[in-house]
Amino acid sequence: MVLPRSLRPAPGARHGRRGRAGRLVAGGVAGVVVAMSAAGGLVTPTGAAYAAAGAAAEEDGPEPLSVTIESLSPGELPRSGPIEVSGTVTNVDDETWTTVNLYPFLGDTAMTTPAELSRARRTPVRDFVGARVTDPGPYATIEALEPGESADYSFTVARSRLDVDERGVYWFGVHALGQDAVGRDLNADGRARTFLPWVGAEQRSLPVSVVLPLRKRVLHDAQGRVTGLESWARALAPGGTLAEVVELGAAADDASLTWLVDPAVVDAAGRLAAGNPPRSLEPTIDPGTPGAPDADGTGQSGSPGPDDSSTAPGTGTPSEEPGPPAPDPTGSTVPPRLDEEALSELDPATEQLARDAADWLDALTAAAGPGTQVLALPYGDLDVAAAARLSPELYRSARRRSGSELEGVDRSTGPALSSPLGFLPPETLAEARADETILLTDRMLDGQRAVDPLPTVISVGNRTVVLSSSGAVDGGPGPGERLSTLALRQRTLSEAAVRLLDTGRRSPLVLTLPLGWVPDGDGAAFFDGLGTSWVDLDTVAEATAGRRPQPVDPDELRYPDSQLEAELGPTDLAAVTELVEAGQHLQDLLTFNDRIGSVVSATAYPTASFLTRPARAAALRSAAAATEDVRDLLGSVEVSAPPGVTLSSASGRLPATITNNLDQTVTVRLDARSDQPMTLRVPESIEIGPESSTTVLLNATTEQQGVHNVTLVLTDVNDVPLGDVDVVPIRAAQVSRVIWLIMGAGAALLLGAIVVRLVRRVRAARASSHDQPDQPDADRPDATQEQA
Numbered sequence: 206m207v208l209p210r211s212l213r214p215a216p217g218a219r220h221g222r223r224g225r226a227g228r229l230v231a232g233g234v235a236g237v238v239v240a241m242s243a244a245g246g247l248v249t250p251t252g253a254a255y256a257a258a259g260a261a262a263e264e265d266g267p268e269p270l271s272v273t274i275e276s277l278s279p280g281e282l283p284r285s286g287p288i289e290v291s292g293t294v295t296n297v298d299d300e301t302w303t304t305v306n307l308y309p310f311l312g313d314t315a316m317t318t319p320a321e322l323s324r325a326r327r328t329p330v331r332d333f334v335g336a337r338v339t340d341p342g343p344y345a346t347i348e349a350l351e352p353g354e355s356a357d358y359s360f361t362v363a364r365s366r367l368d369v370d371e372r373g374v375y376w377f378g379v380h381a382l383g384q385d386a387v388g389r390d391l392n393a394d395g396r397a398r399t400f401l402p403w404v405g406a407e408q409r410s411l412p413v414s415v416v417l418p419l420r421k422r423v424l425h426d427a428q429g430r431v432t433g434l435e436s437w438a439r440a441l442a443p444g445g446t447l448a449e450v451v452e453l454g455a456a457a458d459d460a461s462l463t464w465l466v467d468p469a470v471v472d473a474a475g476r477l478a479a480g481n482p483p484r485s486l487e488p489t490i491d492p493g494t495p496g497a498p499d500a501d502g503t504g505q506s507g508s509p510g511p512d513d514s515s516t517a518p519g520t521g522t523p524s525e526e527p528g529p530p531a532p533d534p535t536g537s538t539v540p541p542r543l544d545e546e547a548l549s550e551l552d553p554a555t556e557q558l559a560r561d562a563a564d565w566l567d568a569l570t571a572a573a574g575p576g577t578q579v580l581a582l583p584y585g586d587l588d589v590a591a592a593a594r595l596s597p598e599l600y601r602s603a604r605r606r607s608g609s610e611l612e613g614v615d616r617s618t619g620p621a622l623s624s625p626l627g628f629l630p631p632e633t634l635a636e637a638r639a640d641e642t643i644l645l646t647d648r649m650l651d652g653q654r655a656v657d658p659l660p661t662v663i664s665v666g667n668r669t670v671v672l673s674s675s676g677a678v679d680g681g682p683g684p685g686e687r688l689s690t691l692a693l694r695q696r697t698l699s700e701a702a703v704r705l706l707d708t709g710r711r712s713p714l715v716l717t718l719p720l721g722w723v724p725d726g727d728g729a730a731f732f733d734g735l736g737t738s739w740v741d742l743d744t745v746a747e748a749t750a751g752r753r754p755q756p757v758d759p760d761e762l763r764y765p766d767s768q769l770e771a772e773l774g775p776t777d778l779a780a781v782t783e784l785v786e787a788g789q790h791l792q793d794l795l796t797f798n799d800r801i802g803s804v805v806s807a808t809a810y811p812t813a814s815f816l817t818r819p820a821r822a823a824a825l826r827s828a829a830a831a832t833e834d835v836r837d838l839l840g841s842v843e844v845s846a847p848p849g850v851t852l853s854s855a856s857g858r859l860p861a862t863i864t865n866n867l868d869q870t871v872t873v874r875l876d877a878r879s880d881q882p883m884t885l886r887v888p889e890s891i892e893i894g895p896e897s898s899t900t901v902l903l904n905a906t907t908e909q910q911g912v913h914n915v916t917l918v919l920t921d922v923n924d925v926p927l928g929d930v931d932v933v934p935i936r937a938a939q940v941s942r943v944i945w946l947i948m949g950a951g952a953a954l955l956l957g958a959i960v961v962r963l964v965r966r967v968r969a970a971r972a973s974s975h976d977q978p979d980q981p982d983a984d985r986p987d988a989t990q991e992q993a
Contacts, residue, residue, distance in 0.1 A: 268330075269298035270305065270350070270381045270395025273685055275726065276359075280698050280734035282375070282403040283364055291359035292397060294381050296350035302394070305350060305383040306343035309362050310335040315373025315403070318657045318703055319676045322374060322400065322696070330684045334376040334398065338366050343382075350383070369403050372706055374699040377401035398682050399695045402702035410741040411705045412713035412748035413697070416644065416673065417454050418720055419466045419569075420586055420625060421447060422816040423473045424823065425808040427830035429484030431473050434558060441474065441561040448565055449723035454572040456729035460742040463578040465623060465644065465717070467586040468607050469811045471569070475539035475613040477562035480551055482540055484804045486838075486869045488797035538803045539612050570614050578744035580621035580642055581607045585810030588818065589622060591772040593633035599778055600636060602785065603810045606803070619746075625720045625815050627673055628768045631759035634668045642745060644717065647672040649762045658704050661712040664754035665762065671749055673717040674700055690724040694734045701740055713748040771818050780828035784809035787835040793921035794839060796870040796892060805835060840928045841866040842873060842893070844919045861917055861931075863891060864898040873927065876918040877903055890922060 273292040282288075290309060296302050312335035316322055328334060338344075344360035358379075369375060378398035382389060421440060424432045431437065440447040447470070454462055476482070542563055548556050573579055583589055583603035592600040610617050620641040622629065627646025637643055647659045650672065663670050677700045681692030701714045724731055735742060788805025795801060808831050811817070817824040846861045865871050872892045886904035893899050919927045 267297060268393070268395045268684070269296065269300070269385075270302060270383055271295040271297050271684075272307075272379055272381050272395040272397040273689075274379060274397045274399055274691055275689075276730070277377075277399065277401075277691055277695070278734070279737070280401075280695060281702075281737055282367060282369060282401055284406065285364055287361040287363050288367070289359070289361050290379060291357065292379065293355050293357055294347055294350065294395060295355040296352055298385070299352050300385050301349060301351050302383040302385055303349045304389075305347040305356075305381050305394075307345040307347070307358050307360065308337040308339060308342050308380050308382070309344060309360075309366075310337045310376070310378050310380055311367050311369070311401075312376030315369070315371040315375060316400075316699075316703070317373040317706055319659075319674075319700060320657045322699055322703065323676050323679065325376070325400070326679055326682045326687070326696075328682060330396070330398075335378070337380055338362065340366065372403055372405045372407075372702075374400050374402045374702055397685050399685075399692060400681060400699040401695065402699050404702050404705060404739055407705060407739045409705070409711075410739045411701050411711060412741050412743045413701050413735065414461075414463055414713065414715045414743050414745045414748040415457075415697075415735075416463045416465050416715065416717040416745065417450050418625075418718060419447065419450060419464060419470055420582075420720055420816065421467070421470050421473075422814065422820065423467075423469045423585065423811040424817070424827045425811075425831065426827070427834040429804065429808050429831070430481050431476055432827070434477075434481070434554075437473070437477060438554070438558050438561070441477070441558070441565045443561075444723075446721050446723055447474075448561075448568070449728070450718070451565060451568045451572050453724055453728035453731065454577075455568060456727070457572075457732045457742075458729075459574075459576060460732055461576050461578070461744045461747060462742070463580060463745045464573050465580050465582065465621060466611065466618070467582045467584075467814075468611060468618075469585040469807060469814075471566070471611050471614060472539050472807055474562045474566055475542075478542045478559050478566060478613075479540035480543050480547070480555060480559050484801065484808075485540070486795060486798055486801060486867065488869070489800045490797045492797060537612050538800050538807065566613050570616070573611075573614065573616050578746055579611065579616050579618045580644075580745070581609075581611070581618035582621055582623065583607055583810070584806070585812070586814040586816060587810050588773045588777075588813055588815050589636075590624065590628075590630055590633050590768070590815075591774070592778060592813070593630070593636045594772075595775050596778045596782065597636050599782055599813075602806075604638065604641075606806055606810060623717075624768075626768070627675070627717065628764055630764045630769070631665060631762055634665050634670065634759075637668055643668060643670045644715075644745070645670055645672055646675050646717075648675045649764070650757065651763045658700075658707060658710075658712055660710070660755040661715055662749050662752040662754045663757045665757055665759055669754050670757075671715055671745055673715045676700055677714065677716045678719050686725075688719065688722060690726055690728070690731050691734075693718075693722075694731050698735065698737070698740070705739060713743075713752070715745060715748065773813055773818060773821060777813050777817075777821055777825060780825055780832070781809045781813045784812075784828050784832045784835070787832050787839070790921055790925050790927070791835050791838055793923050793925065794842065794871050794873065794927065795867075796872045798869065805831070836928065838867065842871055842919055842927055843929045844875065844917050844931050846917055846931050859903040859915065860900055861903060862898055862900045863893055863919065865893040866896060868895045870894050872922055874920045874922060874924060875901060875903070876920050876924065876926075878916045878918065 272294050274290060275293065276289065276291040278289045288309075294305060294307070316325055325334075344362070345358045347356045347358065350356060376398060377400070378396055380393040381395035382392075383394045422433070422436075426432050439445050442448060454464065543551075543559060548559060551559065583600060584606035585603060587600060587603040589600050589603075592603070604620060607618070607620065609619075620638060621644060622633070622637050622641050623644040627644070628649060629643075629645060634643060647661075650659050650663075659672065661672050663672060677697045678688075678693075679696065680687035681689070681696050685692060697714070697716050700716075704710075704712055704714055732742075785802075785806045788809065789802040791805065792799060792802035809828060812824040812828040814824075843864045843866070844861055845864070846859065859877075861875060863873060863875070870892065872890055874890050875887045877887050886906075888901060891899065891901060914932055917931045919929045921927060
């Protein structure tokens with residue numbers, strides 16, 4: 206027989222960590238009769254002895270054996286049948302441990318409120334929470350564990366060994382008792398703990414909604430390519446955060462789930478699946494479509510008359526090169542995926558990322574099936590808390606940009622508002638649309654913690670708000686990972702159980718999975734464990750349908766100072782607005798592209814995301830670079846005029862040449878402004894082909910002499926300046942009326958002299974004819990002489 210270490214002399218310095226606990230245990234178990242199992246493990250015949258020992262134990266450091274529970278089936282105390290438990294034991298000590306015996310334990314007091322569960326989760330690891338089940342123990346034995354070595358265990362516990370008489374949630378776990386060089390004692394050398402609900406023969410069920418968030422920081426370079434490719438490669442590859450969330454949703458099989466999606470994440474994945482190309486200015490409108498602009502792109506529409514413009518040489522010559530690709534008939538702003546041939550031409554890293562992104566989109570399409578609810582956040586996961594204060598129109602435009610369908614997934618969406626941590630200020634709720642699902646954390650009701658459990662559906666002003674359980678996402682107790690798949694599942698079941706026992710309200714449970722959380726192992730185990738007879742997995746819409754909201758005064762909502770301080774500022778939001786507006790101007794400039802504004806906005810909104818709060822400098826650089834690039838494109842259309850023009854009368858013509866340096870057809874307007882009174886007649890719009898120019902003649906009219914400085918401004922079709930300006934001095938040199946009178950009088954005198962002279966010539970001619978005989982006498986002898 207090996208004596209317990211607590212009954213032997215204290216060990217030396219090498220074992221000081223365990224020695225103090227052993228000496229304290231000695232006082233707790235003195236006089237207690239102990240029994241030795243057949244395997245040599247010392248166990249307590251009663252929980253009281255272990256309670257005294259465990260309560261006295263001082264935590265000098267981690268326990269030498271690390272125990273996990275990786276599988277627990279079922280996830281509740283069944284009415285009949287055994288419970289199967291499995292996991293691992295790891296030796297984290299620097300000594301070898303032998304004859305490691307494993308026992309289950311069960312709490313003897315039921316927890317019946319969410320507040321009790323929250324307090325229990327924070328219980329110190331070595332506090333006594335339940336007595337070991339020693340009969341017929343040990344339930345499993347590991348013969349030896351070297352330092353750093355791990356071993357699996359598994360056993361079953363008969364339902365008859367787990368005696369409970371009150372509905373609620375109980376502690377459940379595993380104790381490991383081992384032996385080192387100085388023997389063994391009553392104290393556990395390692396333990397794992399979780400919660401186990403017992404609802405008895407409950408006939409009703411509780412609606413439980415699991416919300417799966419798809420959020421990620423999305424930034425682009427100046428030309429619209431997705432940046433941070435290493436992060437995307439990790440997230441989309443098997444085992445990555447985005448891939449695992451989708452796989453978890455797929456593991457739910459036909460269960461009703463809710464997806465909370467930033468559409469910018471899906472669009473970015475679509476761009477990566479296309480090889481991550483830059484944005485394109487190629488036509489998206491078929492020139493042959495009725496109502497489309499002129500197909501040749503060289504004409505001028507809306508001109509005052511045929512003489513008001515002339516086409517530069519060569520402008521109207523049809524190109525012999527192949528035309529641009531046919532417009533995408535789907536209306537998508539995301540480029541199409543690459544085929545196998547195009548994929549093979551990419552570099553290996555880009556090719557693999559494209560394949561992973563395409564696979565992820567396909568998996569999301571399958572997982573977000575007809576039985577699920579898809580909620581779309583404002584595009585780019587916009588920091589709506591900041592936008593509601595500083596730029597409400599930006600929030601509204603980001604909401605419109607999200608649309609009602611996910612591109613590349615072919616799923617209809619509903620609008621939603623939420624933040625990664627579930628906090629939003631009351632003024633944001635006031636800005637929300639009536640049809641938006643507002644999903645917040647119940648921590649915003651910390652002032653009402655006396656109400657246990659807290660309501661799930663509340664009304665703030667005239668807005669209905671759904672509160673997600675903060676307790677559920679706190680996970681399970683230590684010493685294991687609080688957000689392991691099993692710990693989160695058991696906490697969710699336990700939160701549901703205590704709500705089911707609340708016969709007054711039975712508030713539904715909404716669980717929004719923590720951002721970045723991925724299951725450890727098979728995600729199907731998470732939903733399998735929730736598949737009890739008293740849990741009804743629903744979407745958020747189904748779980749909250751018909752629930753009467755509990756009114757809450759906006760002043761009672763808690764919005765932490767840390768959240769207020771983290772909000773983006775005016776500069777961050779202004780950068781987004783500038784880029785969105787620049788993209789719209791570019792779309793108004795291009796004749797045959799009606800989607801480039803939406804493409805540019807896809808790079809704009811994510812720069813003011815909740816997730817860019819910690820990286821706002823990088824986000825600002827991204828927005829500024831894209832804005833500069835778009836403005837450079839707008840500046841590629843230029844106007845020029847002669848250095849000076851002189852009008853010889855009250856009106857004249859001013860030639861202006863417009864040059865399009867882009868490889869796409871553009872439509873512009875010309876705005877002419879004078880600093881002196883002058884009327885300038887310009888064409889309504891001017892269409893210019895790719896990399897060509899056209900000359901326009903402007904009619905100028907003035908009654909005032911002098912120099913008129915005329916400013917020529919190029920604008921888009923909505924009269925927004927493109928950036929290029931030319932100033933032309935026009936000299937109006939009108940001739941005075943006196944000069945006109947003198948010139949008229951001179952012309953009259955000249956005309957009179959001409960008339961007088963003509964009259965005189967006529968009279969002279971007539972007089973000469975009268976001096977001749979009436980009939981020439983040709984027969985007279987002297988006739989010839991007279992003629993001579």
